[in-house]
Structure formats: structure tokens, C-alpha cells
Amino acid sequence: MAEPVEYRPRPTPTEPSAYEELDRLVQTLHEQGLLRLANDLASANKGIVEILVRGLTTPGAQNALQNLGAAAMVLGRVPPGTFYRVADAARLALERLTESSPDHPAPGVRGAYRLLNDDDAWRTLGPLVEALGVFGRAMSRPPPERPITEYSGKESEA
Structure with a gap:
């Protein structure tokens, strides 16, 4: 009696091969x-x-690349919604600055006194003053010798 022939059909390819992708x-x-x-x-x-x-290989180019890396690391910590709010607020503020005329009248003593009693102005200025304080304290710290190490906690030669 004859031996059975072992036959296995090749499966039909369902995705492209590496050569086809290349x-x-x-x-x-x-x-x-x-x-x-x-x-x-x-x-x-x-x-x-x-x-x-x-x-x-120039020091300036290396500084620029390290600065771009540091900016990317810092921006990586900012949630996209927060960054959008800051960027949009800056856009609106710049639009307002370009719309205002240099002939804007000074408020005078009475106007300044009214500003002191304006709750909306203080609600707006309070967080701005606090943010300036945080910014000033952060700027008074000495710059890190190795920003990547400060960011990640890992030793680096950069």
C-alpha cells in the first residue's frame, strides 16, 4: 500500500509582504x-x-538644540487645554493691544479711586499678581547646570 502524501496548502496572504511595503x-x-x-x-x-x-558642532547650534529640547520637555508637562487657554489669552491680549489707541485718556484721581473699589478688576489682577510672584521666585533660582537631569532625575552629559 502507498504512503499518504503529506500536503499542506499555503495560506492566502492577507497583508502585504515586506518587499511590497518597501x-x-x-x-x-x-x-x-x-x-x-x-x-x-x-x-x-x-x-x-x-x-x-x-x-x-558649533556651540551656538548645540545651545539651540538643547534649548529646543528643554522647551519640549517643559511643554510636555503642560496639558493641551491649559496651553491652548494661555495661547488664546495671549492672542486676545495682543489683539487688544493693537486695537487700543495711544490717545487713551488717563483715568485721573477719581478714575483710579473707582478702580480701587472695582471688584472685577481685583478678581482679574489678583491671580495676575500671584502669577508674577511665582514667576519672579522661579527666575531668582540659579539655572540648573544640567536641565535634563533636573527634569528627569537621570544623569546626563547634556
Whole structure:
């Protein structure tokens, strides 16, 4: 009697293979012009790369990159809703500043006295004065030698 033949059909592929994904990536880069840009930069000459490397190794560029990193770390702690409120409030304040005329009359003694008794003005000014106090205290602290270490608690060479 004959031995049974072991046959296992190949499963039908349900997702693209790595080669198909790579082909798609190369096609997308070509369509967007990024492939041509990369080829042009690579084939131009090594002078462009030397200029970029020389520019990135200057103390100013290193400071700029560290400052961008520090800003990103600090902004990462601010909830998006709070940041939006601050940014929108700054926009409204700037609009108000550009709308006001330089001929705005001074309030005079009576106007200043009325401002002293204006509860809405004090409700607005109170948090502003407190925020200025917090800002002043934070600015009086010495700057950290290593901001990343202060932020994360991990040792860093930056």
C-alpha cells in the first residue's frame, strides 16, 4: 500500500509582504520628491555634508538644540487645554493691544479711586499678581547646570 502524501496548502496572504511595503515606500518617496532630494544631496558632494556637520558642532547650534529640547520637555508637562487657554489669552491680549489707541485718556484721581473699589478688576489682577510672584521666585533660582537631569532625575552629559 502507498504512503499518504503529506500536503499542506499555503495560506492566502492577507497583508502585504515586506518587499511590497518597501516598494510602496520607495514609490511614495519618489512621488513626493523626497527620493530625488536625497539623491541630489548624496550625489552633490561631500561639501554640503561638511557644512552641515560643521554648523551643528558649533556651540551656538548645540545651545539651540538643547534649548529646543528643554522647551519640549517643559511643554510636555503642560496639558493641551491649559496651553491652548494661555495661547488664546495671549492672542486676545495682543489683539487688544493693537486695537487700543495711544490717545487713551488717563483715568485721573477719581478714575483710579473707582478702580480701587472695582471688584472685577481685583478678581482679574489678583491671580495676575500671584502669577508674577511665582514667576519672579522661579527666575531668582540659579539655572540648573544640567536641565535634563533636573527634569528627569537621570544623569546626563547634556
